[in-house]
Amino acid sequence: xxxxxxxxxxxxxxxxxxxxxxxxxxxxxxxxxxxxxxxxxxxxxxxxxxxxxxxxxxxxxxxxxxxxxxxxxxxxxxxxxxxxxxxxxxxxxxxxxxxxxxxxxxxxxxxxxxxxxxxxxxxxxxxxxxxxxxxxxxxxxxxxxxxxxxxxxxxxxxxxxxxxxxxxxxxxxxxxxxxxxxxxxxxxxxxxxxxxxxxxxxxxxxxxxxxxxxxxxxxxxxxxxxxxxxxxxxxxxxxxxxxxxxxxxxxxxxxxxxxxxxxxxxxxxxxxxxxxxxxxxxxxxxxxxxxxxxxxxxxxxxxxxxxxxxxxxxxxxxxxxxxxxxxxxxxxxxxxxxxxxxxxxxxxxxxxxxxxxxxxxxxxxxxxxxxxxxxxxxxxxxxxxxxxxxxxxxxxxxxxxxxxxxxxxxxxxxxxxxxxxxxxxxxxxxxxxxxxxxxxxxxxxxxxxxxxxxxxxxxxxxxxxxxxxxxxxxxxxxxxxxxxxxxxxxxxxxxxxxxxxxxxxxxxxxxxxxxxxxxxxxxxxxxxxxxxxxxxxxxxxxxxxxxxxxxxxxxxxxxxxxxxxxxxxxxxxxxxxxxxxxxxxxxxxxxxxxxxxxxxxxxxxxxxxxxxxxxxxxxxxxxxxxxxxxxxxxxxxxxxxxxxxxxxxxxxxxxxxxxxxxxxxxxxxxxxxxxxxxxxxxxxxxxxxxxxxxxxxxxxxxxxxxxxxxxxxxxxxxxxxxxxxxxxxxxxxxxxxxxxxxxxxxxxxxxxxxxxxxxxxxxxxxxxxxxxxxxxxxxxxxxxxxxxxxxxxxxxxxxxxxxxxxxxxxxxxx
Ligand code: ADP
Ligand code: ZN
Ligand code: ZN
Numbered sequence: 001x002x003x004x005x006x007x008x009x010x011x012x013x014x015x016x017x018x019x020x021x022x023x024x025x026x027x028x029x030x031x032x033x034x035x036x037x038x039x040x041x042x043x044x045x046x047x048x049x050x051x052x053x054x055x056x057x058x059x060x061x062x063x064x065x066x067x068x069x070x071x072x073x074x075x076x077x078x079x080x081x082x083x084x085x086x087x088x089x090x091x092x093x094x095x096x097x098x099x100x101x102x103x104x105x106x107x108x109x110x111x112x113x114x115x116x117x118x119x120x121x122x123x124x125x126x127x128x129x130x131x132x133x134x135x136x137x138x139x140x141x142x143x144x145x146x147x148x149x150x151x152x153x154x155x156x157x158x159x160x161x162x163x164x165x166x167x168x169x170x171x172x173x174x175x176x177x178x179x180x181x182x183x184x185x186x187x188x189x190x191x192x193x194x195x196x197x198x199x200x201x202x203x204x205x206x207x208x209x210x211x212x213x214x215x216x217x218x219x220x221x222x223x224x225x226x227x228x229x230x231x232x233x234x235x236x237x238x239x240x241x242x243x244x245x246x247x248x249x250x251x252x253x254x255x256x257x258x259x260x261x262x263x264x265x266x267x268x269x270x271x272x273x274x275x276x277x278x279x280x281x282x283x284x285x286x287x288x289x290x291x292x293x294x295x296x297x298x299x300x301x302x303x304x305x306x307x308x309x310x311x312x313x314x315x316x317x318x319x320x321x322x323x324x325x326x327x328x329x330x331x332x333x334x335x336x337x338x339x340x341x342x343x344x345x346x347x348x349x350x351x352x353x354x355x356x357x358x359x360x361x362x363x364x365x366x367x368x369x370x371x372x373x374x375x376x377x378x379x380x381x382x383x384x385x386x387x388x389x390x391x392x393x394x395x396x397x398x399x400x401x402x403x404x405x406x407x408x409x410x411x412x413x414x415x416x417x418x419x420x421x422x423x424x425x426x427x428x429x430x431x432x433x434x435x436x437x438x439x440x441x442x443x444x445x446x447x448x449x450x451x452x453x454x455x456x457x458x459x460x461x462x463x464x465x466x467x468x469x470x471x472x473x474x475x476x477x478x479x480x481x482x483x484x485x486x487x488x489x490x491x492x493x494x495x496x497x498x499x500x501x502x503x504x505x506x507x508x509x510x511x512x513x514x515x516x517x518x519x520x521x522x523x524x525x526x527x528x529x530x531x532x533x534x535x536x537x538x539x540x541x542x543x544x545x546x547x548x549x550x551x552x553x554x555x556x557x558x559x560x561x562x563x564x565x566x567x568x569x570x571x572x573x574x575x576x577x578x579x580x581x582x583x584x585x586x587x588x589x590x591x592x593x594x595x596x597x598x599x600x601x602x603x604x605x606x607x608x609x610x611x612x613x614x615x616x617x618x619x620x621x622x623x624x625x626x627x628x629x630x631x632x633x634x635x636x637x638x639x640x641x642x643x644x645x646x647x648x649x650x651x652x653x654x655x656x657x658x659x660x661x662x663x664x665x666x667x668x669x670x671x672x673x674x675x676x677x678x679x680x681x682x683x684x685x686x687x688x689x690x691x692x693x694x695x696x697x698x699x700x701x702x703x704x705x706x707x708x709x710x711x712x713x714x715x716x717x718x719x720x721x722x723x724x725x726x727x728x729x730x731x732x733x734x735x736x737x738x739x740x741x742x743x744x745x746x747x748x749x750x751x752x753x754x755x756x757x758x759x760x761x762x763x764x765x766x767x768x769x770x771x772x773x774x775x776x777x778x779x780x781x782x783x784x785x786x787x788x789x790x791x792x793x794x795x796x797x798x799x800x801x802x803x804x805x806x807x808x809x810x811x812x813x814x
Contacts, residue, residue, distance in 0.1 A: 004059045008035055008069060010052040011098045012045055017798045020097040022055055026068040034072040038079035040110065042070040053102045055084050076377060078106045080394055082431050089427055095794055095810045096417040104417055105392040107370040116153040118167070119177045120145045137162065138170055145176075153178065194247065195230035196221075197257045203228075206255055216246040221255070233258065276351040278320050285313050288459045292321045296328070296399055296435045303426060303436040305406075305451040307443055307701075308461030310670030311468065314439045318402050319352050321437070322383060326356070330399030330434075331382045335421055337408040338362055338387040344634075346385065353383050360386030360393070388413060391421045391428070398432040401425045406438035406447060407663055409656075418811050422447070441670060442663040445656075445712065446814040448705045449719040471641075471672045471679040473665075473697035477688045478645075479527050482570070489584055494642050494682045501640040502592065502621045506677065508640040510585075510624040511668060512578055513649040520651040521548060521559055525568035527686035529651055530560065536715045538651040540764065541573040551653040552777055554761035581644055582624060597625030627664065639679045641672045646685040646693055653764060655717040658692040662704050665696035716756075716779060722787040723813040724794070726776040727763060730806045733772040739806055740774040743797060747778065752789045755780040771807075787812075 009022035025043050027035045035041065039054045044067045054077075079087075083105050090101035103111050118141070134142050141160030144151060157164060170176050196203055203225045210218050219240060237244065250256045281289055288306055295302035308314045322332045336345060341361045349357050358372040358381040375381045377394045384393035388411055391401070403411070403422055411421040422438065429436045438447055438456065451458040464470075476491035486492060501508050520538040522529045530539050532550035539548035539557060548557045563571045578598045585594055595615050601607065615623045616635055623629060623638075643665065650661040665683060672679035685693055695704040713720045726743065730736035740760035747757045756779040763773035780786045794810060801808045 004061050005066075006032060006035075007058050007060050007066065008039075008041070008054045009056045009058070010041060010043055010069070011055050011102060012043065012050045012052040013099055013103075014045075014050065015097040015099050017097070017802070020091075020099070023052075024066055026066045027057070028068045031069060031072055034075070035069060036077045037081045038077035038084050040073040040078055040106075042073065043067070044070060053079065053084070053087075053099075055088070055098075074110075078110055078377065078394070080396055082396070082428070083392065083394060085431070086392075086424065086427060090417050090419050090424070092791070093423070094417045094419050094812060095791060101417050101419075104389065104413075104419070105394075107373045108366045109370045116178060117150050118145065118153055118156040119150050121174060121177055134175060135170070137166070138175055141167075141176070191260070192233040193230050193259045194233045194236055194256055195259075196224040196228060197255055200225060200228060203255075216242060217250055220246060220250060224256070230259075274351055275354070276348070278323065278352075279313075279316055281316070281320070282313065282463070282465060284308075284461050284463055285317050285465075288461060289317050289320055291457060291459045292317070292400070292435055292437055293324045296321070296325060299433040301430050301433050301435075303429065303456045304438065305443055305447055305456040305458050306437050306439040306461070307448075307451075307458065308439070308441060309464060309470075310441045310667070311464040311466065312441075312461035313465040314404070314461065315348060316465075318404070318437070318439070319348070321400060322353070322402075325399035326353070326382050328399055330397045330432075331393075331395040332384075332400040332402065333390060333393050333395065333398060333425075334383065334385045335388065335390055335401070335403045335411070335425070336385065337405050337410050339410070340405065341385070341387055349383065349385055356381050357383045357385060358393075360384060360390045362387065388421045391424045398428060398434045400435050400437070401429055402437045402439060404439045406440045407442055407444040407659075409660070412814075416809055418809070420814065442666045442701070443705075444814065445659050445705065445708050446719045449709060469678075470699055471669060471681050473669055473681040473683060475688045475693065475697055476682055476684045478684055478686045479525055482524050488588065489581065489644065489684075490588065491682070491684050494684060495588070497640055497680065497682060498589070498622070498642070502589075504639075505637075506639040507615070507618070507620070507635060507637045508622045508642060509629060509635075509638050510581065510622055510642045510644055511627075511629065512581055512624070512644045513627055513646075513664065519573045520653075521571060521573050522647065522651070522686060523563035523566060523568050524570040524572070524686065526563060526566040527647075527688075528563050528565040528571075529647075529687070530557065530564070536711070537653045537655060537657070540653050549762070551761060551764050551775065553758045578624060578626060585622065585624070592622060593620040594622045594624055595620040597623065597629050636677070638672065639677050641668055641679065641681045643668060643681070643683040643685075646683050647687055650685075650687065650690060650692060655712070655715070658690070658708055658711070661690075662692040662696050662708070665693065666699075666701075669696070669699075718814050719782065721782055722780040722790065724778040724780075724790060725811045725813060726778070726794075727773060727809045727811070728760070728776070728806065729763075729768075729771040729773045730803070731771055732805070735803070736772045736774050736806070739801065739803070739808075740776055742800060744776055746797060746800070747793065750793060752780060752786060752793070754786065755790065 006027040007024050008027050009024055011022055012019055023043070023045070035054055035057070037054055037057060041052055041054055042049050043052050049070060079102065087098055087101035087105065090096065091098040120142070131142060141156055141162060144156070144159055157167065167176065171178050198206060203221055207218055207221045207225065210221070220242070223236070223240060233247070236242070247256065251258055288308070291304055306314060306317070318334065325332045334349070338361060346359055358375045360369060360372050364372065373394070376384050384390050384395070403425060406422060413419055425436050428434070443451070447456070450456050474493055476493045478491060481491050498508055519541045520529055521541050530548055531537065532539055532553060532555050534555055535550055535552040537550065537552060539550055539555070541559065542549055546559055548559055549555070560571060562569050578596055582594055582596050585592055595611055597608070597611050601611065614620065618637065646661060646665065649664060650657055652660070669681045672681055683693060683697060687693065691707045692704065695707070712718065717723065728736050728740045730739065737760065744757050744760060751757070757776065758779070759776040760774040763775045766773055778790055780790045
């Protein structure tokens with residue numbers, strides 16, 4: 001009887017449709033201990049060696065012609081079996097190749113970059129030919145390889161003085177080997193440690209024996225006599241003010257030994273965090289806290305919408321709930337939007353939990369990120385804080401997942417895999433019997449709806465801890481300004497308030513939403529915006545042919561010469577950039593000091609924080625910026641917040657435009673009144689009676705959500721339907737159109753019930769980097785089953801999209 005072999009199923013690192021399935025490999029005897037589900041391995045694939053992940057292990061007696069795993073990359077598999085299951089779920093849910101989902105879960109340094117290298121046959125097990133037998137021209141390269149074993153091909157060509165063609169001939173003749181290898185590019189930080197090789201008695205003798213003039217060496221030995229423990233070399237050098245040479249002679253004598261050790265970098269090293277203790281909770285906080293820890297203690301999968309106004313003490317509740325979780329011996333993940341992952345935010349957690357916290361954010365170098373990640377994987381920390389991708393923290397006993405500001409759109413990844421952290425969190429929580437807390441003052445409409453229908457427990461905090469009132473919000477009607485002859489972009493209210501604010505020596509924040517591209521046509525007399533008759537979203541103005549187009553259904557219309565509602569001729573496209581606002585501020589308020597923050601002024605690393613620090617130091621009167629400053633408003637001297645044009649967000653061609661406007665205005669207002677000096681807010685708009693603006697200015701939360709749900713239901717948008725958007729792109733305009741149309745046709749033939757296909761239409765940005773872009777939108781019934789049907793259909797279309805120049809990305813929207 002033949003013995004059973006252990007077989008590993010491996011997802012290989014080729015993100016195409018044909019390879020998007022597990023391939024089987026034999027696990028060689030010597031790797032049996034190391035290959036586990038979640039291991040990163042090297043496998044032969046065609047003529048190459050590829051990186052892959054083991055997704056399952058089985059036993060077979062029939063193993064016809066299977067190849068074997070070449071080697072295992074890590075001692076500890078980077079992924080747990082649970083994360084491997086999550087990757088399968090992501091691939092299914094977000095229609096991406098499984099390898100992409102797997103890659104999304106590991107730090108960048110593990111993603112493997114292939115590099116062509118040269119080796120000698122020696123290192124691959126074949127015996128080395130006699131060096132004398134090598135052709136003379138190949139000898140320099142041979143010499144190099146005898147010393148270094150592996151050399152990148154580029155270097156080999158340069159240093160060995162050969163051409164690629166020649167090298168290939170030698171490879172064919174068996175003198176050298178070429179292979180593609182994965183380089184981890186892991187920049188591990190090495191630290192040299194020093195310790196005495198002698199015990200104290202022998203140290204004493206050694207000190208005696210040293211010649212008189214060796215004062216330095218005596219000092220060092222004396223130090224170790226008094227402190228016999230090991231010490232990092234650099235610390236010793238600074239403590240004793242030495243240079244390396246005196247150490248070296250003692251090491252050469254064999255009295256001291258050095259050891260190179262890998263150090264895990266702590267990005268917060270050197271900063272101290274004053275320990276903080278739990279605060280006595282208010283009654284509202286206490287009941288929210290109990291709502292979280294009750295299911296936690298019962299190991300019950302549960303999710304909670306914690307809807308609390310800004311300043312209601314949500315973070316304190318998180319901290320105390322995490323403490324409970326850690327006491328159970330379980331771990332916690334805290335997600336915050338990248339933009340609010342500020343040092344202040346991090347220090348609140350570090351102060352409470354000290355070194356038990358790992359922080360993952362994009363400001364870290366790849367190496368630092370990897371180190372933080374390894375602390376999690378090794379179980380050295382119990383709390384992980386980070387932006388979206390921290391949801392993949394490789395913990396094995398999760399008790400609590402907190403998503404702060406859960407409504408933020410940055411929780412959805414904009415490229416493949418287009419996962420949403422909230423959904424990944426719910427999926428992980430189900431595996432761990434964990435509790436998910438979605439915290440926010442302004443839930444996503446989808447979350448609000450799910451809380452209403454009982455999918456989440458709904459806990460609300462109505463009061464601010466310090467009882468400070470919310471600042472009054474004044475709405476400046478820009479139509480009225482125009483009627484009064486004010487053609488500037490600043491209303492009289494805002495101008496006056498700004499002047500007084502600066503006179504008092506206080507500061508203002510001016511906020512301008514400008515998500516780049518979109519311009520719309522609006523009547524400046526009545527605020528009328530030209531909308532699509534089918535889709536209830538603004539039509540977008542296209543400079544090229546001066547027309548209006550709907551980005552959902554493709555409806556086209558000419559730009560009207562007068563307003564269809566009031567017949568005014570002041571109807572034109574609208575869109576304002578930060579630079580224009582800055583210029584106008586300079587013109588109208590001479591001497592005003594302005595700091596502008598937008599993508600242009602913050603592209604360099606650290607610029608964002610530097611500008612905020614300068615503003616905090618009082619180096620400017622006004623901070624002017626795009627949505628990136630909405631979170632940066634926590635400055636005690638800011639007493640005025642101006643929203644320059646609420647309409648630019650409201651008129652984005654997106655069904656979530658009203659939701660985003662409401663959330664933004666609420667957030668901006670909530671931030672303004674956190675300090676001693678009372679604040680106020682001015683919102684400028686041409687549509688003062690739009691419900692999102694009106695209700696935000698009155699702090700009418702519930703009414704807004706009711707109204708918005710009604711609108712979504714009427715026009716059939718999520719959460720009242722399932723919505724998929726497909727983005728096709730291709731260098732050839734006709735080809736991309738053909739593919740998009742074909743897809744729509746295929747769908748038309750197999751349309752599941754209640755499914756609507758819209759488009760194809762040019763994408764909001766119709767061409768990027770010489771690729772033409774088209775959108776197709778698919779609306780289906782809300783039920784999971786209907787959505788699964790659409791997914792299956794989409795998956796079956798993949799073979800149609802094999803054109804190597806074509807890219808199709810599918811977004812599943814909430
Ligand atoms: P949120 O996250 O809801 O905006 P925070 O947690 O930031 O609110 O709380 C606002 C302020 O109130 C913070 O300065 C916090 O330290 C303080 N705070 C929170 N809870 C309490 C409490 N129970 N007693 C005293 N101060 C509190
Ligand atoms: Zn009008
Ligand atoms: Zn339309």
